[in-house]
Amino acid sequence: xxxxxxxxxxxxxxxxxxxxxxxxxxxxxxxxxxxxxxxxxxxxxxxxxxxxxxxxxxxxxxxxxxxxxxxxxxxxxxxxxxxxxxxxxxxxxxxxxxxxxxxxxxxxxxxxxxxxxxxxxxxxxxxxxxxxxxxxxxxxxxxxxxxxxxxxxxxxxxxxxxxxxxxxxxxxxxxxxxxxxxxxxxxxxxxxxxxxxxxxxxxxxxxxxxxxxxxxxxxxxxxxxxxxxxxxxxxxxxxxxxxxxxxxxxxxxxxxxxxxxxxxxxxxxxxxxxxxxxxxxxxxxxxxxxxxxxxxxxxxxxxxxxxxxxxxxxxxxxxxxxxxxxxxxxxxxxxxxxxxxxxxxx
Amino acid sequence: xxxxxxxxxxxxxxxxxxxxxxxxxxxxxxxxxxxxxxxxxxxxxxxxxxxxxxxxxxxxxxxxxxxxxxxxxxxxxxxxxxxxxxxxxxxxxxxxxxxxxxxxxxxxxxxxxxxxxxxxxxxxxxxxxxxxxxxxxxxxxxxxxxxxxxxxxxxxxxxxxxxxxxxxxxxxxxxxxxxxxxxxxxxxxxxxxxxxxxxxxxxxxxxxxxxxxxxxxxxxxxxxxxxxxxxxxxxxxxxxxxxxxxxxxxxxxxxxxxxxxxxxxxxxxxxxxxxxxxxxxxxxxxxxxxxxxxxxxxxxxxxxxxxxxxxxxxxxxxxxxxxxxxxxxxxxxxxxxxxxxxxxxxxxxxxxxxxxxxxxxxxxxxxxxxxxxxxxxxxxxxxxxxxxxxxxxxxxxxxxxxxxxxxxxxxxxxxxxxxxxxxxxxxxxxxxxxxxxxxxxxxxxxxxxxxxxxxxxxxxxxxxxxxxxxxxxxxxxxxxxxxxxxxx
Numbered sequence: 001x002x003x004x005x006x007x008x009x010x011x012x013x014x015x016x017x018x019x020x021x022x023x024x025x026x027x028x029x030x031x032x033x034x035x036x037x038x039x040x041x042x043x044x045x046x047x048x049x050x051x052x053x054x055x056x057x058x059x060x061x062x063x064x065x066x067x068x069x070x071x072x073x074x075x076x077x078x079x080x081x082x083x084x085x086x087x088x089x090x091x092x093x094x095x096x097x098x099x100x101x102x103x104x105x106x107x108x109x110x111x112x113x114x115x116x117x118x119x120x121x122x123x124x125x126x127x128x129x130x131x132x133x134x135x136x137x138x139x140x141x142x143x144x145x146x147x148x149x150x151x152x153x154x155x156x157x158x159x160x161x162x163x164x165x166x167x168x169x170x171x172x173x174x175x176x177x178x179x180x181x182x183x184x185x186x187x188x189x190x191x192x193x194x195x196x197x198x199x200x201x202x203x204x205x206x207x208x209x210x211x212x213x214x215x216x217x218x219x220x221x222x223x224x225x226x227x228x229x230x231x232x233x234x235x236x237x238x239x240x241x242x243x244x245x246x247x248x249x250x251x252x253x254x255x256x257x258x259x260x261x262x263x264x265x266x267x268x269x270x271x272x273x274x275x276x277x278x279x280x281x282x283x284x285x286x287x288x289x290x291x292x293x294x295x296x297x298x299x300x301x302x303x304x305x306x307x308x309x310x311x312x313x314x315x316x317x318x319x320x321x322x323x324x325x326x327x328x329x330x331x332x333x334x335x336x337x338x339x340x341x342x343x344x345x346x
Numbered sequence: 347x348x349x350x351x352x353x354x355x356x357x358x359x360x361x362x363x364x365x366x367x368x369x370x371x372x373x374x375x376x377x378x379x380x381x382x383x384x385x386x387x388x389x390x391x392x393x394x395x396x397x398x399x400x401x402x403x404x405x406x407x408x409x410x411x412x413x414x415x416x417x418x419x420x421x422x423x424x425x426x427x428x429x430x431x432x433x434x435x436x437x438x439x440x441x442x443x444x445x446x447x448x449x450x451x452x453x454x455x456x457x458x459x460x461x462x463x464x465x466x467x468x469x470x471x472x473x474x475x476x477x478x479x480x481x482x483x484x485x486x487x488x489x490x491x492x493x494x495x496x497x498x499x500x501x502x503x504x505x506x507x508x509x510x511x512x513x514x515x516x517x518x519x520x521x522x523x524x525x526x527x528x529x530x531x532x533x534x535x536x537x538x539x540x541x542x543x544x545x546x547x548x549x550x551x552x553x554x555x556x557x558x559x560x561x562x563x564x565x566x567x568x569x570x571x572x573x574x575x576x577x578x579x580x581x582x583x584x585x586x587x588x589x590x591x592x593x594x595x596x597x598x599x600x601x602x603x604x605x606x607x608x609x610x611x612x613x614x615x616x617x618x619x620x621x622x623x624x625x626x627x628x629x630x631x632x633x634x635x636x637x638x639x640x641x642x643x644x645x646x647x648x649x650x651x652x653x654x655x656x657x658x659x660x661x662x663x664x665x666x667x668x669x670x671x672x673x674x675x676x677x678x679x680x681x682x683x684x685x686x687x688x689x690x691x692x693x694x695x696x697x698x699x700x701x702x703x704x705x706x707x708x709x710x711x712x713x714x715x716x717x718x719x720x721x722x723x724x725x726x727x728x729x730x731x732x733x734x735x736x737x738x739x740x741x742x743x744x745x746x747x748x749x750x751x752x753x754x755x756x757x758x759x760x761x762x763x764x765x766x767x768x769x770x771x772x773x774x775x776x777x778x779x780x781x782x783x784x785x786x787x788x789x790x791x792x793x794x795x796x797x798x799x800x801x802x803x804x805x806x807x808x809x810x811x812x813x814x815x816x817x818x819x820x821x822x823x824x825x826x827x828x829x830x831x832x833x834x
Contacts, residue, residue, distance in 0.1 A: 023408020023509045106405040109390040118386035126753045130614040141620040145367035148620040225397045258506035259521040308394045
């Protein structure tokens with residue numbers, strides 16, 4: 001027990017957001033009045049959304065001075081990376097909280113393009129942009145009164161564990177409030193799984209889905225706008241690309257209950273790391289054909305964007321990681337990941 | 347030249363950073379609000395199936411995913427050339443009204459309200475939701491928690507998930523509601539109307555009966571004469587879900603009223619090398635810099651702007667309060683930034699009234715909530731009022747419905763320039779001869795808190811306070827003096 005723990009008698013908790021949408025924070029607030037229990041049980045030492053967010057206070061903390069840090073958001077900029085390293089250094093237990101930190105999530109789809117692509121689209125090609133001088137945001141800009149600084153936007157979005165060592169993962173976009181509460185309870189009671197584990201279910205969304213399943217055999221995939229599925233039968237059996245078959249349980253199969261397919265936001269099921277590969281393998285077994293050409297045609301016709309459909313949430317974490325590594329990339333090279341783990345400055 | 351850095355302004359949609367530069371006399375020379383974050387949705391939406399847009403773009407913001415979800419869904423109606431059945435439109439608008447009421451509640455009680463209810467001069471440690479509870483009674487906390495809980499519960503019931511719903515489709519929604527669900531939605535909606543009325547009474551008692559607060563609202567430090575933007579229905583009443591975009595000039599006259607499909611004729615976005623967030627302005631007026639007035643294309647898109655740009659509210663109770671606000675503040679338009687809090691509560695009341703109107707509509711439980719598109723997808727624009735401003739999604743696709751271009755002008759982005767201006771104005775009003783006082787922190791905070799900026803996180807912050815730190819720097823960058831919002 002550290003000196004500070006002896007003083008307050010409470011475990012020190014930090015929450016941080018890097019490149020994220022804020023939905024993880026809203027999910028935390030979704031535990032409603034239990035948030036008061038959290039405040040009783042933990043000493044919240046850093047949570048920019050809710051409490052004092054001074055980074056230099058964290059910088060002053062001793063290494064390991066934070067007991068648990070829940071870190072959401074991916075590593076998109078130099079500032080995100082700085083905070084990831086800082087909080088790793090200061091935290092005994094670092095949890096990759098939610099899909100962005102765990103697997104890159106939707107913003108990880110940016111890895112299908114380059115930084116120049118992103119900048120050219122946002123600051124040049126979008127139809128409402130008026131930028132006759134071809135300006136782009138710069139790390140350093142001289143203005144009449146002085147110099148302004150922006151963090152560097154990296155070529156590649158990285159997950160938290162591609163940047164620093166991660167102890168636990170909490171899946172979901174965002175994690176359901178009930179699962180957050182389960183995780184906090186596990187932390188409080190000390191009943192945590194071995195380091196490196198996902199704190200969550202070990203079954204799939206199919207296992208918690210109330211829809212009726214028979215033998216899955218399909219000849220065609222339908223886009224969601226092409227058909228109105230019946231509300232009782234398994235969506236995959238109706239030819240809708242439902243990701244539940246490859247997705248970790250934990251949400252309670254919420255999307256299928258409003259007649260929408262699972263989109264895979266809880267990431268791969270226990271025992272698999274490659275979500276897309278697992279989903280593709282599962283689909284192959286469902287397609288009613290032994291002819292490779294026919295299988296290929298069925299997939300090509302019904303799933304016109306395989307990268308986006310199979311790696312919607314997990315591209316950045318996958319073995320693909322990005323579409324094409326640019327020569328001047330500063331992204332997910334092993335050297336950079338290694339440097340981050342050893343705490344070298346960027 | 348000396349520099350004051352306020353960093354970080356914690357955020358939801360990106361960290362914010364403010365740099366205030368002082369001249370040799372110690373007066374404010376300029377202020378810059380920088381948004382140091384970008385994720386690039388417009389790029390990586392390209393190549394994705396159009397029907398993914400409501401789910402993908404929801405991840406722009408976890409605070410208002412419903413706004414992106416519905417704007418994207420409306421854009422898909424246009425992309426696929428399909429007109430959703432009336433029940434689908436009503437279900438979407440009801441869902442959206444519930445979301446709006448929930449979101450505005452969070453802002454007022456956790457963020458904006460504490461400044462007034464507890465008082466702008468109260469110690470920082472009390473200026474939060476707990477301070478509000480302490481001042482006006484414990485049962486308020488219960489009411490606020492119930493309102494938010496009910497809202498999230500219904501959003502999940504209708505849209506599938508409490509954060510990031512999965513429900514909207516071109517031509518309708520994925521599932522309707524049952525009569526049993528309708529009854530529950532109506533019952534909770536009636537509670538919500540009472541909650542909204544109570545909130546306005548609270549505002550009246552605590553703020554309007556205190557002349558010091560009224561002076562603060564109407565004072566010069568928080569007044570900007572800019573254009574105002576908001577969506578209106580066919581009678582020029584405020585609408586969040588559908589209608590035309592109306593823009594009124596600083597003198598209140600109508601500058602434009604256009605179909606959202608024509609947004610490119612009216613709105614353009616400027617790029618500055620020192621921020622990742624673009625600066626929208628009115629194209630026909632032109633960009634004249636960070637200045638207000640009739641000749642400057644800077645506009646605001648906030649609750650107050652929506653009320654200014656409209657002729658009234660479409661529901662009776664909200665209309666009463668609309669009239670009262672303009673009567674109290676001296677007629678339309680109102681340019682006092684802090685009056686945005688009042689406008690937000692009037693919108694809260696409207697949202698709850700609309701919620702119940704739709705929940706009691708005979709068509710709302712119809713099974714006709716979806717039609718299938720039959721035409722080849724091409725291009726579409728979807729527009730709604732997000733709580734923080736007019737939200738526009740614009741997609742083009744190939745013939746398979748894969749997105750070829752995506753353009754997104756999101757709520758807070760509209761207000762990027764005015765927020766910067768409000769911050770500068772507050773700083774100019776407070777900093778003289780190089781002297782910075784603790785009051786600056788809260789006054790600056792209040793200036794942009796009124797906008798409920800999405801990068802200003804605090805919207806949804808639990809204790810409702812925004813950590814600020816001010817460094818007074820010498821020209822060499824060394825810190826001369828440091829002030830912080832939270833002194834333990």
